[in-house]
Amino acid sequence: MSAKFNFRSVNSCLLVFLFTFFTAFGYETDGSPSDNYRIHIDANSKKKAIVECEITLEDDKLYMSPIGANQFPSRWAHFVNDLEAWSMKGEPIKIDTLAGSNWKIHADPGSRIKLKYRINLDHEDFKWSGGIDGAAYARDWGVFYTGRSIFIMNGQQKKDITVEFDIPKKWKVSSPWTNSLSQPLVYSVNNLTTLSDSMFFAGTHEEYRIQRENFELIFAFGGAEIIVQKDKFTSMAEGIMDYYINLMGGVPNPSPEDAFDKSIVILNSSSNTDGEVIGNHISILLKENGDMMSEMIGRFIFAHEFFHLWNGKSFTPAGNDCEWFKEGVTNYYTLKALYHIGFLDKNAYLKTLNDLFYQRYDKDKGVGVYSLTQGDLKHDHWGLIYSGGMFAGIAQDMIIRSSTSNKNSLDNIMRHLYKKYGGTNEGYDLDELESLLSEASETDQAEFFKDHILGTKRIPLYKYLNMGGFDAEETDGSLLVQLKKEQNGPEKELSDGFFGVN
CATH class of the missing domain: 1.10.390 (Neutral Protease; domain 2)
Incomplete structure (x- = not known):
C-alpha cells in the first residue's frame, strides 16, 4: 500500500520547528532579534572575560544587578572596564557613567546596538560579607561567575536571551540554561531575572545530572579533592532529593512568575567553607582537607537551600x-x-x-x-x-x-x-x-x-x-x-x- 504525503502535517512540523528555533536562539516571538551575549575567556588569562553583546534598547539605561557588591560605590561595575557601544553600522555611541552600576546610553529606544566590555576577575582580592562565593572567582580548573557579576542589561521585558561562550577547546560550561543541541556552547535564557539570578562554571571540571520527573539537578565539581568525592556527593543529593519528593508529594512546583525546571549546584574546593544561594541555584566552597564540621556545614548548606525549592519557592x-x-x-x-x-x-x-x-x-x-x-x-x-x-x-x-x-x-x-x-x-x-x-x-x-x-x-x-x-x-x-x-x-x-x- 502506498503512503500519502501529508503536506498539512509537514507544514505544522515546520512551523513548530521555526517557532522553537527563533524563540530559543536569537529571535523573540514577535520576530525582532533578541538580546545576545558572547563571553570570551582565555585559559592563559582566566582572570579576564571579554563580553560582547547585541541588544535592542527599551530605554536609555544600562545596568547590572542591584543586589550585592555593596562595599563598592559603583557596585558590580567596579569590575567593569573599557565599556564601549556602537550602532549596528559601527558608529560610536556615547555612554555616561551614573551612580551605582548604572549607565546612560545616548541612543533612541528601539535601537539595536552593540556593547563590548571587560570583566576583571579579581573579586577575591576584596572582602565580601558572605564570603567570595556570591562573587566571581578563578581556580586552576576554571572560572565561576554569577549572572549579577558579569551581565550588563537593558530594560525589563526582554525574553529568550542568548548566551554564547568562546572558551578553550578542553573546557565545558555548566549552567542552568537551555542548551542548543546543535551548538553546545549556545544557551537560551528565559528572561533578565533568570539571567541575573543564575550562575555558571566554565573549565575542566566534571558534571553530573540527576533527573526526577520534569526537574533536573545539575552538579559541577571542581578541584581534585572534590572530584574524588563526587560519588559521595551525588549519592547524598539523590537521597536528599528523594526524601524531599516523598515528603512533599512531588518535585519543586514554583509559581508561574518564577518558573524553573533546573537547578545547579557548583562545588569547588577553597581555603574556607562557605556557600550561598542565588535564585534557584547553589554555590558551595569546601575547605581543602576540612574537618568534620566543615563537611557538616557544606552538606547542611546544600540540604537547607535545596529544601527551599519547596518551602520558599513552591509555597511562599x-x-x-x-x-x-x-x-x-x-x-x-x-x-x-x-x-x-x-x-x-x-x-x-x-x-x-x-x-x-x-x-x-x-x-x-x-x-x-x-x-x-x-x-x-x-x-x-x-x-x-x-x-x-x-x-x-x-x-x-x-x-x-x-x-x-x-x-x-x-x-x-x-x-x-x-x-x-x-x-x-x-x-x-x-x-x-x-x-x-x-x-x-x-x-x-x-x-x-x-x-x-x-x-x-x-x-x-x-x-x-x-x-x-x-x-x-x-x-x-x-x-x-x-x-x-x-x-x-x-x-x-x-x-x-x-x-x-x-
Whole structure:
C-alpha cells in the first residue's frame, strides 16, 4: 500500500520547528532579534572575560544587578572596564557613567546596538560579607561567575536571551540554561531575572545530572579533592532529593512568575567553607582537607537551600512575619534529611541541635526582645529567626504527634501547603499557619502563637522534646538532650518522627 504525503502535517512540523528555533536562539516571538551575549575567556588569562553583546534598547539605561557588591560605590561595575557601544553600522555611541552600576546610553529606544566590555576577575582580592562565593572567582580548573557579576542589561521585558561562550577547546560550561543541541556552547535564557539570578562554571571540571520527573539537578565539581568525592556527593543529593519528593508529594512546583525546571549546584574546593544561594541555584566552597564540621556545614548548606525549592519557592510566605517558618522549619527538615541519608546518626543529630542551633539561639540578643514575626531581622538575628523558627517547628511537631497519637505531624502541614500553593502566585500567611497547626493537633494553638510567635517569650525546647521520648534540659547556656533509656511505644514513635523516620 502506498503512503500519502501529508503536506498539512509537514507544514505544522515546520512551523513548530521555526517557532522553537527563533524563540530559543536569537529571535523573540514577535520576530525582532533578541538580546545576545558572547563571553570570551582565555585559559592563559582566566582572570579576564571579554563580553560582547547585541541588544535592542527599551530605554536609555544600562545596568547590572542591584543586589550585592555593596562595599563598592559603583557596585558590580567596579569590575567593569573599557565599556564601549556602537550602532549596528559601527558608529560610536556615547555612554555616561551614573551612580551605582548604572549607565546612560545616548541612543533612541528601539535601537539595536552593540556593547563590548571587560570583566576583571579579581573579586577575591576584596572582602565580601558572605564570603567570595556570591562573587566571581578563578581556580586552576576554571572560572565561576554569577549572572549579577558579569551581565550588563537593558530594560525589563526582554525574553529568550542568548548566551554564547568562546572558551578553550578542553573546557565545558555548566549552567542552568537551555542548551542548543546543535551548538553546545549556545544557551537560551528565559528572561533578565533568570539571567541575573543564575550562575555558571566554565573549565575542566566534571558534571553530573540527576533527573526526577520534569526537574533536573545539575552538579559541577571542581578541584581534585572534590572530584574524588563526587560519588559521595551525588549519592547524598539523590537521597536528599528523594526524601524531599516523598515528603512533599512531588518535585519543586514554583509559581508561574518564577518558573524553573533546573537547578545547579557548583562545588569547588577553597581555603574556607562557605556557600550561598542565588535564585534557584547553589554555590558551595569546601575547605581543602576540612574537618568534620566543615563537611557538616557544606552538606547542611546544600540540604537547607535545596529544601527551599519547596518551602520558599513552591509555597511562599505572603510576608516577613512567616520567615521563621520558611527558614526555621527548613532547618528542621534539613537535619531530618541528613539523618535519612545516614550522614548524621542520632547522637550527631542531637549534638548539632545544641552546637549549631541552640547555642546561637541562646546567645542571640534579639531573643526575648523581638518576636519571631520580625523576619526582616533574620540576617542580623540568625539565632532568633533560624534557630527560634526551628524550635517553634519542633515544638509544633511534638504537640501534633503527641495529641494525635502520631497520626498527624508537621509533615501534613508541609504537604498541604505544597498541594495548595504549588504552581500558583498565592502565598500563605500567619493566620493560616495558626489555623492549620491547630487543626492538625486538634488543639487550639492561639496561646502558643501569642507567647512564642507574636510574643517574645523564649521557646522552652526541652519541654517539647520531653514530650517525644527524650530526656532534655536547658542549663548553663546549653541544651542537654538524649533519648530516654527506656521508651514506651508511643514515645519511640514520637522520637522516630523527630528524626524523620515516620
